[in-house]
Amino acid sequence: MLDQKETIKVVADCRNDKCGRVAVLTVELEKLERWMKGENIKDVFPNLTANEREVIIQGCRGNYYLCESCWDLLMVEEEE
Numbered sequence: 001m002l003d004q005k006e007t008i009k010v011v012a013d014c015r016n017d018k019c020g021r022v023a024v025l026t027v028e029l030e031k032l033e034r035w036m037k038g039e040n041i042k043d044v045f046p047n048l049t050a051n052e053r054e055v056i057i058q059g060c061r062g063n064y065y066l067c068e069s070c071w072d073l074l075m076v077e078e079e080e
């Protein structure tokens, strides 16, 4: 039997039109399904960064993704 886990690519477009960056993250299908069934994303993907988890959430459920660079820009703007 193969021990290799099935993986799936999650894709999220940055919502900043000027940026156009697309984030792609490969995750184990089994874990993605666990999260979709209601498990806490931090428990299912403890090794991912907050931004990587955001790719999963927005890639699967929404369209409000901001890539890391644009997120930093937003933070700077809000400080002013």
Ligand SMILES: [Zn+2]
Residues within 6 Å of the ligand: 014, 015, 016, 019, 020, 021, 066, 067, 068, 069, 070, 071
């Ligand atoms: Zn961006």
